[in-house]
Amino acid sequence: MRTRDVFASAAGAAAGNPLRTLLLTLAMAIGVAAVVVLTALGDGARRYVMREFTALGSNLVIVLPGRTATGGINPASAITTTPRDLTVEDARAVARAPAALRVAPVVAGTSEMSVGGRLRDTLVLGTTAEFLDIRRFKLAQGRFLPVEDWDRGSPVMVIGARLRSDLFGAEPPLGQFVRVGERRFRVIGVLATSGSGLGMNTDELAIVPVALAQQMFNTSNLFRILVEARGRPAIEAAKRQATAILKERHGGEEDVTVITQDAVLATFDRLLGTLTLGVAGIAAISLAVAGILVMNVMLVSVTQRRAEIGLMKALGGSGGTIRLLFLVEAALLSLAGALGGYALGHAGAWVIRTLYPTLPAYPPDWAVLAALGTALVTGVLFGVMPARRAAALDPVLALARR
Amino acid sequence: MANGGPQVDLAGIERVFRLGDSVVHALAGIDLAIDAGEYLSVMGPSGSGKSTLLNVLGLLDSPNAGTYRLEGRDVTTLSAAEQAGVRSRRIGFVFQSFHLVPRLTAAENIALPMMLAGIPAAERAPRVDKALADFGLADRARHRPDELSGGQRQRVAIARATVMQPAMLLADEPTGNLDRATGEEVIRLLEHLHEGGVTLIMVTHDQALGDRAHRRVYMEDGAIKRDSGRGTGRG
Numbered sequence: 001m002r003t004r005d006v007f008a009s010a011a012g013a014a015a016g017n018p019l020r021t022l023l024l025t026l027a028m029a030i031g032v033a034a035v036v037v038l039t040a041l042g043d044g045a046r047r048y049v050m051r052e053f054t055a056l057g058s059n060l061v062i063v064l065p066g067r068t069a070t071g072g073i074n075p076a077s078a079i080t081t082t083p084r085d086l087t088v089e090d091a092r093a094v095a096r097a098p099a100a101l102r103v104a105p106v107v108a109g110t111s112e113m114s115v116g117g118r119l120r121d122t123l124v125l126g127t128t129a130e131f132l133d134i135r136r137f138k139l140a141q142g143r144f145l146p147v148e149d150w151d152r153g154s155p156v157m158v159i160g161a162r163l164r165s166d167l168f169g170a171e172p173p174l175g176q177f178v179r180v181g182e183r184r185f186r187v188i189g190v191l192a193t194s195g196s197g198l199g200m201n202t203d204e205l206a207i208v209p210v211a212l213a214q215q216m217f218n219t220s221n222l223f224r225i226l227v228e229a230r231g232r233p234a235i236e237a238a239k240r241q242a243t244a245i246l247k248e249r250h251g252g253e254e255d256v257t258v259i260t261q262d263a264v265l266a267t268f269d270r271l272l273g274t275l276t277l278g279v280a281g282i283a284a285i286s287l288a289v290a291g292i293l294v295m296n297v298m299l300v301s302v303t304q305r306r307a308e309i310g311l312m313k314a315l316g317g318s319g320g321t322i323r324l325l326f327l328v329e330a331a332l333l334s335l336a337g338a339l340g341g342y343a344l345g346h347a348g349a350w351v352i353r354t355l356y357p358t359l360p361a362y363p364p365d366w367a368v369l370a371a372l373g374t375a376l377v378t379g380v381l382f383g384v385m386p387a388r389r390a391a392a393l394d395p396v397l398a399l400a401r402r
Numbered sequence: 403m404a405n406g407g408p409q410v411d412l413a414g415i416e417r418v419f420r421l422g423d424s425v426v427h428a429l430a431g432i433d434l435a436i437d438a439g440e441y442l443s444v445m446g447p448s449g450s451g452k453s454t455l456l457n458v459l460g461l462l463d464s465p466n467a468g469t470y471r472l473e474g475r476d477v478t479t480l481s482a483a484e485q486a487g488v489r490s491r492r493i494g495f496v497f498q499s500f501h502l503v504p505r506l507t508a509a510e511n512i513a514l515p516m517m518l519a520g521i522p523a524a525e526r527a528p529r530v531d532k533a534l535a536d537f538g539l540a541d542r543a544r545h546r547p548d549e550l551s552g553g554q555r556q557r558v559a560i561a562r563a564t565v566m567q568p569a570m571l572l573a574d575e576p577t578g579n580l581d582r583a584t585g586e587e588v589i590r591l592l593e594h595l596h597e598g599g600v601t602l603i604m605v606t607h608d609q610a611l612g613d614r615a616h617r618r619v620y621m622e623d624g625a626i627k628r629d630s631g632r633g634t635g636r637g
Contacts, residue, residue, distance in 0.1 A: 001517060001518055001519075001520050002517075002520050002522060002523075004523070005517045005520075012505065012506070013505070015505075016504075016505035307501060308503055310501075311501045311503070312514070312518060313462070313486065313489075314460065314495045314501075315489070315490070315495070315514055315518055315562070316486055316489040316490020316491070316515055316518050316519055316566070317486060317490075318482065318483040318486035319482055319483070319486070320483060321486075321518060395462045396457050396462050396463050399462075399497065
């Protein structure tokens with residue numbers, strides 16, 4: 001039998017029983033769609049986290065006070081209660097590390113600020129001019145903190161876009177004064193809108209020189225030291241050097257935690273990648289179920305089409321031809337289901353993206369290929385047994401029945 | 403025949419069915435030789451083994467013992483695929499219940515043996531058209547079996563059985579599901595094909611129908627009781 005005829009006959013047989021074909025295709029489609037949608041969700045979450053981390057700035061090494069055994073971020077590392085805290089002097093020392101391109105000390109705290117009669121609580125960040133480049137922030141208006149002695153800050157302030165509109169409304173903010181506690185700061189710049197970055201909303205941030213922030217919060221400690229390495233390959237060196245410098249300065253005790261964005265990123269990447277894989281595995285079970293359904297329905301079909309199979313044998317069809325016909329039919333049904341499921345899955349992913357625009361819910365290519373491949377392989381594998389049964393049918397018995 | 407021998411040569415054919423503990427000899431030592439172009443009827447009561455004989459002749463059933471030579475070649479030892487090839491090229495079947503594929507049109511049903519034999523579509527079409535015209539079905543080409551009368555269905559079945567130009571036509575009660583007038587029409591069609599040179603072997607329990615054959619074989623309990631003898635064929 002010619003290949004074209006095999007496919008036409010198998011397709012004709014499938015079309016000859018529309019309900020059966022529809023149900024089978026649907027079962028397969030749901031399986032494939034489940035894989036596509038669930039992996040889109042898993043991979044979307046992974047991409048979301050990756051994007052948020054990358055937004056922190058590249059080649060970033062973060063030094064936080066306190067030693068955590070795991071080296072990760074935990075709530076305790078946000079509270080600076082370790083015996084020896086980070087200081088501006090420490091930051092200055094780290095800046096001398098050969099692998100460090102830029103270093104910015106960071107002090108953080110919440111404070112109330114007022115303009116005219118308007119009051120507002122906001123997060124105040126004390127840092128230096130280097131911070132802008134390290135964090136890859138963009139300015140909408142004016143300029144950033146001036147390059148000056150870290151110990152003697154000028155009373156200037158850079159504010160987030162949201163804070164600008166809250167405090168000044170439609171008025172031009174540059175040159176205006178903002179009162180924070182006892183002090184007055186002149187607004188010299190406004191950050192461009194960037195949205196949120198891992199919980200820290202830069203739009204509601206007020207940035208002042210680090211020395212003034214320390215006075216404001218009555219502390220000599222730092223919240224973080226941000227280090228930008230000289231390129232990606234230098235990240236490990238920057239981490240090592242920063243650790244060594246601080247260990248020496250802190251009396252030989254390694255009481256700081258140095259994390260690299262790469263390490264955090266890799267951990268999350270691995271974690272969420274595994275999650276996606278696991279979810280895909282669970283969804284693949286539905287494909288196996290669909291495969292068993294294909295087998296069942298094809299077996300019923302063989303029984304229903306006994307007379308037809310017997311007739312084909314009487315007309316000179318060999319067992320091999322009949323086996324091929326049934327296999328191709330199972331494969332075609334699976335293929336139709338797989339393609340339908342692919343479309344359905346992408347529609348589902350689209351719905352998720354529409355409902356949650358921040359989640360890039362695109363199914364990864366490997367998952368789509370695996371789902372389509374698994375659907376086809378399952379369909380054909382589970383089609384083998386019915387096809388063999390059809391091929392082995394005794395034509396005399398098959399034709400005797402009506 | 404090229405080799406001068408009989409077209410069909412059955413020697414000591416046995417076919418045994420086991421039904422539980424009992425053993426049924428559907429065919430018990432059948433010796434039968436049929437020349438090319440004969441018109442032969444097989445008659446006998448139900449269970450006499452006449453359908454089994456037809457199935458063995460058509461290579462649908464394999465005998466437990468004995469040899470079957472078709473056109474001088476021992477076909478009992480052929481593989482299943484080889485037997486399918488012989489069925490495809492040398493044998494045409496006509497069944498009592500027509501056995502048309504319900505989802506296929508008349509034309510597609512007729513084309514089925516050619517499709518199974520791997521004949522390309524371009525070559526099939528003219529042969530199907532010719533068959534449809536020959537059997538008076540030209541205006542029924544696109545109709546499905548359920549849109550055809552009994553006589554038309556059997557004509558489609560006969561067109562399908564002959565489209566590969568077989569040497570031998572095996573008919574199992576071809577008029578069993580038809581009324582007298584339609585049956586007569588179908589028989590005349592088969593006899594016309596026989597006049598064209600095809601060996602026609604017909605199983606029937608209709609005495610009048612059986613008597614029309616030039617050679618009549620009567621079976622009982624899996625054995626041939628009477629045979630009007632070879633060489634009475636016209637062809």
